[in-house]
Amino acid sequence: MLFTKSLKVFLVVYFLCHWSLSTLAQDRLLYVLTKSGHQIHTFNLSDPATTAETLGKSVASLSNPYAFLHDPISDQLHWVDAKGKMLVSGGAEDTTSTIQMLNELQGPTDLALDANARQLYILDHLGAKIFRRPIDGGTNQLLVSDSLKRPTSIALSAQLGRIFWTDMDLNKIFSCALDGSDIQVFFQPEQGYAVQLSIS
Numbered sequence: 001m002l003f004t005k006s007l008k009v010f011l012v013v014y015f016l017c018h019w020s021l022s023t024l025a026q027d028r029l030l031y032v033l034t035k036s037g038h039q040i041h042t043f044n045l046s047d048p049a050t051t052a053e054t055l056g057k058s059v060a061s062l063s064n065p066y067a068f069l070h071d072p073i074s075d076q077l078h079w080v081d082a083k084g085k086m087l088v089s090g091g092a093e094d095t096t097s098t099i100q101m102l103n104e105l106q107g108p109t110d111l112a113l114d115a116n117a118r119q120l121y122i123l124d125h126l127g128a129k130i131f132r133r134p135i136d137g138g139t140n141q142l143l144v145s146d147s148l149k150r151p152t153s154i155a156l157s158a159q160l161g162r163i164f165w166t167d168m169d170l171n172k173i174f175s176c177a178l179d180g181s182d183i184q185v186f187f188q189p190e191q192g193y194a195v196q197l198s199i200s
Helices: none
Strands: 009-013 019-024 029-034 039-044 053-058 065-071 076-081 086-091 098-101 108-114 119-124 129-134 141-144 151-157 162-167 172-177 184-187 194-199
Touching (some): 119 151
Parallel strands (some): 065 108, 151 194
Antiparallel strands (some): 029 039, 065 076, 108 119, 119 129, 151 162, 172 184
């Protein structure tokens, strides 16, 4: 059986989020990227009384930041700018960021990370494609262009060696191997539209 009991896929049906969240479990930190204010905040989850602390990183130059995540190995933060077609990276305490252009993408809006393999998976919402690239820099590799119409979210299970994504127009959750092969329909909601998913 391909999908084991240890895999939990969480779906948000017809839910549109105006922030992006990422957690650093070992330090119990929650990072929040606000799209309207273009700021990064951090919360200490081990101290419920803590107040929000704005990190020093400035993202005011970004027009439409999306898909915020944390790399636990390098302690880097990563997000994409959908309008500027950029991948932005930097340390949590840095005041500067590294920008990599994603010119062949039309509108990247979500990310998934295979931290041990050092690979970043990018969902191109407007282009209806999924790309893979080395997280430390390199060229984009097109993985999936079939079976996508309006993809909205991507997640990765390193344990199973598969990625999952939602497609709002097709109203299905798909899955494929990490190299883009073996595309399967994983789930189709009977009601509503699946637009967001996460794996733990």
